[in-house]
């Protein structure tokens with residue numbers, strides 16, 4: 544399946560726990576002041592790749608703990624990222640997904656769009672909400688502003704409440 548991406552980082556230690564690859568979705572409906580990745584906002588920009596091309600890159604790195612979906616807005620391409628995510632999980636890697644939507648907005652959207660729920664459900668961790676420049680804090684782990692949360696998706700779906708992720 545095709546995805547439109549802004550880029551791919553093969554190895555990162557700042558975009559989630561452990562050593563990770565990062566796939567940047569191209570296209571975002573927002574334009575948050577201070578956005579860390581403004582070139583990823585145009586939904587017709589970036590480049591189109593097949594998911595198997597991304598999987599081939601990931602397979603070369605045996606040190607990866609997981610893969611992070613960043614952006615841009617991965618939920619604008621929920622079906623494609625969910626499908627890629629499923630294949631990544633089959634390889635034993637975890638998924639962290641960044642989104643400008645809040646957890647509550649995604650659950651609401653997911654009632655009408657099951658692809659949104661699929662992408663949410665295959666994510667182990669969700670960093671939710673847009674970047675807010677006035678809430679910016681450089682000391683936060685894996686998030687840029689205080690309004691964002693790093694959510695443990697599986698526990699939150701089970702408990703029907705937001706459970707923040709803890710990393711040991």
Ligand code: SF4
Nearest residue numbers: 571575578615643674
């Ligand atoms: S939601 Fe994220 S990618 Fe989209 S404009 Fe805001 S900071 Fe940028």
